[in-house]
Amino acid sequence: MFRPPSLPTLTAEGEGFLTPEPRLHYLAGPTPGPGETVAIAPGLHWLRMPMPLDLNHINLWLIEDGDGCTLIDTGLAATMCTAVWERLEASFLRERPLRRILLTHFHPDHIGCAAWLQRRHQVPVRMAARALPAARFLMEDPTQAERAAMAAYFTAHGMEAADAFVEELWSLRPGAQIRGLPRIDAPLAAGEIVTVGAWRFEVIETDGHAIAHQGFYSREPQLLIAGDQLLPAISPNISLSAADWGQDPLGDYLQSLEVLGRLPQETLVLPSHGRPYRGLHARASDLRAHHQEHLELLRGQLATPHSACALVPVMFGRQLKGLHQMFGLYECVAHLEHLVGRGEAVRESTAQGAYRYRRA
Numbered sequence: 001m002f003r004p005p006s007l008p009t010l011t012a013e014g015e016g017f018l019t020p021e022p023r024l025h026y027l028a029g030p031t032p033g034p035g036e037t038v039a040i041a042p043g044l045h046w047l048r049m050p051m052p053l054d055l056n057h058i059n060l061w062l063i064e065d066g067d068g069c070t071l072i073d074t075g076l077a078a079t080m081c082t083a084v085w086e087r088l089e090a091s092f093l094r095e096r097p098l099r100r101i102l103l104t105h106f107h108p109d110h111i112g113c114a115a116w117l118q119r120r121h122q123v124p125v126r127m128a129a130r131a132l133p134a135a136r137f138l139m140e141d142p143t144q145a146e147r148a149a150m151a152a153y154f155t156a157h158g159m160e161a162a163d164a165f166v167e168e169l170w171s172l173r174p175g176a177q178i179r180g181l182p183r184i185d186a187p188l189a190a191g192e193i194v195t196v197g198a199w200r201f202e203v204i205e206t207d208g209h210a211i212a213h214q215g216f217y218s219r220e221p222q223l224l225i226a227g228d229q230l231l232p233a234i235s236p237n238i239s240l241s242a243a244d245w246g247q248d249p250l251g252d253y254l255q256s257l258e259v260l261g262r263l264p265q266e267t268l269v270l271p272s273h274g275r276p277y278r279g280l281h282a283r284a285s286d287l288r289a290h291h292q293e294h295l296e297l298l299r300g301q302l303a304t305p306h307s308a309c310a311l312v313p314v315m316f317g318r319q320l321k322g323l324h325q326m327f328g329l330y331e332c333v334a335h336l337e338h339l340v341g342r343g344e345a346v347r348e349s350t351a352q353g354a355y356r357y358r359r360a
């Protein structure tokens with residue numbers, strides 16, 4: 001049950017965790033180079049957008065739509081990405097003008113260029129209504145009270161020098177990689193059918209990795225634009241932050257795996273990171289098992305009371321730094337609070353107001 005000695009890599013999106021072939025069948029054919037497109041289904045083009053992060057790319061999808069095209073997700077608002085868009089405006093988008101943008105979720109690598117593209121192309125942008133407050137929160141500079149709440153949360157979970165850590169985070173914060181919020185006139189509803197050219201997509205809305213994450217499922221041909229919910233080589237980050245206190249994002253994510261895991265096994269999955277694949281039942285089941293393993297690992301530590309901070313290196317097999325330290329702590333708390341919700345652990349408060357978890 002303990003983590004293997006070969007430590008998984010960590011990226012801004014989550015922890016490296018691979019379902020190997022042949023449990024997954026990767027789509028044959030070339031992977032587009034940075035900033036390039038490859039057609040992978042009728043009228044559907046895979047655009048690999050480079051990113052200046054430890055995760056070096058995001059997959060975007062351009063779908064022919066009448067005499068133009070619909071874009072799904074947009075890339076970070078970094079010069080590296082806008083340079084790709086400027087080049088595509090003189091090539092791909094000259095042939096098939098941009099007509100509409102759909103966003104799977106509010107994270108910066110997905111929403112980053114949306115406002116910038118909307119201004120340049122005067123197109124509607126659509127995403128889930130429930131995701132809008134979280135997108136706004138990422139954009140705005142936090143108030144002094146919000147910084148204090150964050151530091152108090154980190155301190156309560158066992159971090160030393162939390163004030164200095166919060167200051168360090170602002171220099172790293174992803175909000176700097178979003179250029180304004182797009183105007184959303186018509187939010188995208190769960191269950192809505194969106195027609196794009198010859199494609200009919202059902203919007204499948206799930207929680208866990210990001211509030212109101214929307215995937216786009218086509219029954220014929222069977223294809224899922226999966227966003228970050230079913231990545232083939234990364235277990236997407238599951239965060240319980242100060243702002244989400246009282247929620248159960250891990251429970252939500254496990255529920256998402258149930259919902260998406262019921263789609264047909266033959267469905268071609270288009271993930272936001274990594275390569276398109278078939279084998280979504282295997283992937284959903286492996287991701288579920290991965291979280292159960294983390295829960296077991298944590299439960300094994302809780303014979304004596306522990307802070308969440310003390311358990312982060314146990315869960316990830318190493319000390320984490322910077323943004324990874326924040327995401328790692330959020331993910332560890334999400335697992336601990338899930339155990340509390342299941343009645344398998346209890347959270348106690350010390351006289352100083354710090355949280356300690358122990359086995360129930």
Ligand SMILES: [Zn+2]
Pocket residue numbers: 105107209210228
């Ligand atoms: Zn994401």
